[in-house]
Amino acid sequence: MAQQLILTHMKEQSLLAAGLVGLLWTFFLQAQPSSYQNHEQRTARLRNLASANSALARLQSIGKSRGQRDIWLLTLSKGEASKKPALLIAAGIEGAHLAGTEMAIRMAEKILANVSKDSIAKLLETKTLYVVPSVNPDAQEQWSARPRYARSENALDYDNDRDGRLNEDPFEDLNGDGLITMVRVEDPSGTFVPSSEEPRILVKADPTKGEVGKYLLLTEGIDNDKDGNFNEDGAGGVHIDKNFTFDYPIFTDGSGDYAASEPETRALLDFLYNSPNIFAVLTFGPANNLSEAPKFDQAKVNRRVITGFTQKDVSAMEQVSKLYNSLGFKEAPSMPQTKGNFAQTAYFHAGRFSFTTPGWWAPKVEAPKDTTKKAEATASATTSTRSTATSTTTPENDEIRFLKWADKEQLTDVFVQWKEIRHPDFPDKKAEVGGIAPYAKLNPPIKYLEETTDKHVKFIASLAMQMPQVEIVNLSTESLGNGLHRVTLKVLNKGLLPTYADIGDRIRWVKKIKTELFLANGQSILAGKKINLRNALAAGESEEYSWLISGSGKVTIQAGCPTAGMATAEVTLR
């Protein structure tokens, strides 16, 4: 035990040293870090980025987490950011997803490093990019804490199992490796067996295949409060990506006492609702609606509490998915949206287009295609790359998929080999600690993010080019004599996407297309309204307005909406 402690300690020191080196690199050379960072390191990195690019970047805090950490917003824009149509990139809402946070910051760095390129210059000229890289910094801090475990909850002190005792049953690092993995206990009442495809991974025994359970599978720790549940009440409170308002899962572990109970949730929602110029949101997190766009379901749209995307919005999302897939993202595993998450709340409640992707996933390692060689290939393969024909008929196991890739890439540190320990709750039984290392599955070594970050920068730049743009066209005036004039024009959406999501027209906080006439002294409107509001304009759609105006001189017309920009035109009546 003492030896293990020393080892852990040494690891910590070397990690600390690595962190310091990383910090220095960032500071002096603007180089990217070699590992995922903690809040302090990220804060320094963002500050440096903003101060080195003060003409285009601004860093501000939109609130503090329960643990009093700033939730940073980096605004990239040339000119007045809030006056231009915008995209919001949000990451680190699910605290265990460090890759999203890293990618979001990297995207900002890459964009600022490439302002001389036409596409990037145009992006920052015409649009605003908001980046909130870490919405849940309290949870993400567990990456650099010991023991390390993939944490989703913020720093609220919360009695998760509501037994009246606070944080009485946390994880315990039983094998002293600084990581929280799993415990398997040989027990006749266990329901798990090693996967026939990948014996390091345990799966539920399938009685239809004649399998009989062999192991209990538990998280790494002791049942401190002897309630039969392991590690159900450790430090930490609310899983922020379960705390948003749409389809909020009440009475679910980690969802909090009520929707938007947490300062992190409110900070992000306040920012979104108070920024009507945000056209679309891109969330990096463990859900994917970009690789495959959602399907239209009339029944879900017709209900009072709607749970389906409208037909128009599904069309637009299909268009964006096509763009996304054209950048070479392949074989994304299915990652459905989850209850109470930000991505769905941004659409159904805040009325914005909302896209979500993990950004990175373990590429599929193909089994040999030639079935005649299968037996030979299997026989010669190491255990770690073994593949069987059954895998094509059973649903994909994401852990097995991950390990296959990790083995191919010869990654160490992503799997803790099963090793026997003494477990006080199972004194007479064989208990082993092991399993996939915390964070590993969703967060690859940082070098693997390079390529996908480049692709996501391209995606954002291309999406920005498809965004709506309102213009005033066919402006004409006719003089009807005696100082009476008719002014006619068309308000056109010149972009390739609608001016805002169709659902936005149901939502009070989404600004409609406004066409407003400003008169000079002595002029008056005899027909037509000073302010005209209408619903979203589809790509290429236009609406004609005309006014009868008495008087002479300059008339100004303004048309548009915050998500598609405001166009201004002038005519002089003679």
Place this chain on the structure above:
Amino acid sequence: MTNKTLSTAVLSSIWCIAAFAQQIDPDLTGMRALGTPANPKVKWSWNYYMDYASIMRLSQELAKAHPNLVKIENIGKSTQGRDMIVLAVTDYQTGIPDRKPGFWIDGGIHANELQGTQFAMYTAWYLAENFGKIEFITELLRDRIFYILPSLSPDSREAFLFKPNTPNSSRTGQVPLDDDGDGYIDEDDYDDLDGDGNITMMRRRSPNGRWKEDPNYPGRMIPAKADEKGEYEMLGFEGIDNDGDGRVNEDGPGTYDPNRDWGWNWQPDYIQNGAFYYPGTLVETRNVKNFIYNHRNIAGSQSYHNFGGMFLRGPGAEEDQSFYLPSDIAVYDLIGKQGEKMIPGYNYYVIWKDLYTVYGGAVDWLALARGVFAFSNEINTSYRLFNRRSNESRFQNEEFNEFDKYLLFGDAYVKWKPYKHPQYGEIEIGGNKKNNIRNTPGFMLEEEGHRNMAFTLLHAYHLPKLEITEIKSKRLPGGLTEVTATVINTRAIPTHSAHDLKYKIERPDYITLKNAQVISGMIVEDEDLNITREQKYNPQTIEVPNIPGTLTGTAGGGFGGSGGNYAVKVRWIVRGTAEKYTVEVDSMKGGVVTKTQ
């Protein structure tokens, strides 16, 4: 009544009583009208509506006059920076105040609904002034603590009282919002064209109009019959098109609903009109939520509204029916049905079924997120005009005019008078004053307040009251002793609602054997048949999921079944023996009681 005559009246009555007070306490004489103190320490007039300054003054006077009964807690500031205060009323000399079963009262979340604030203050005053005089009140304050928030929307209350309003405006808070989506904020509010402090109606004499005056009550507008010619067209509430967009009064302050801002089944504005960004967008509701989460002893609540004469329970939405479980409904039924007798004309109703659907309302949040037994009274009903049920709707009812004529002498309506309107030309302005219809007239205010308070005190009476009825010990072989304790709850509300138990909202109740070396502990499920359930972890403190109330255990019995016993029994096996054993029951919503054998 002007302020001056009011204060003269109060002063002269004080003088009268003071002359006798030197000899004998008027409350011990025939001067005491039953149920009401004849010579309260804090004199107050209950027949006018208090403004913010009055609420603060009365609160401070109560806290000063009754330091052992009333304390003021500041729970945060409103949107416009007013202090939000809670009066915490209990017998501070008995028990630990915040560990007694708590009762929450809020008033005026809809600030145009003035009575709630009034009745909340009346309750604080009444409890303090009758402590030591009425046994029921004395016991209530010994056993319970009342947390009384008189004004949940203080900004809008001030706006309603002092700015021109209709009977329905100022339901919103005062956060400035762009209601009509034109990019301009609060640019087209009502306009008090005749400057009388009320927003009444506009009418215009017109050969094309389909309205006429009621022949019985001139001034009351009624639709012309199908075979009649009309005389007037109605032009809506008093106002002008300030922003020239072709609409009148479409963008005033706020326009959202603080009672759609709570954390249970919250839905956005397009599903639930009046909702803001998320539950708790408003600082006022957030202050209350924080207070209630910090006072987990709150087990019952009353949120006063008007009007219609209703005792409302949840759910607000049909799809939440399954969360109101039969044994919880039995408690609501007990109190609600008694209430129907206590306030003639009031009905015990379910919000979604009998009123309308409400998502994100306070009642559901209290009941379903916190496990609190929550009622909301809709104060005032047209029944009370002439003590009979009218066939007409609650907003269009001739009886209001008749009542005004014979009992208010015309004080409820503004007489029509001509006005030259910039957009409509020659019109007339008149109609309901803002306090007509919804807000109880002065002479009835104390009575309606008292009856509503009495209903709420019945509700508070039924909060859990725990009692350790028996501690018995029995020697066992091997130098061991078996100690068994029996705990009952003598009121209708259990320490955990059935819904709370189902979803584990509040922690279990703890029953601890204090002065013994405990080896083993267990819940006794059936003492006679010796059925027990052992608790292996920390047996000194037995965790019982619930201590049920008096409505439990009435099933079975009489028809060959068993039942009829609602006691909770726990047992310990201890080393050695002692002369006296002390047992403590510690329940979050049921309070703390201790007994020594």
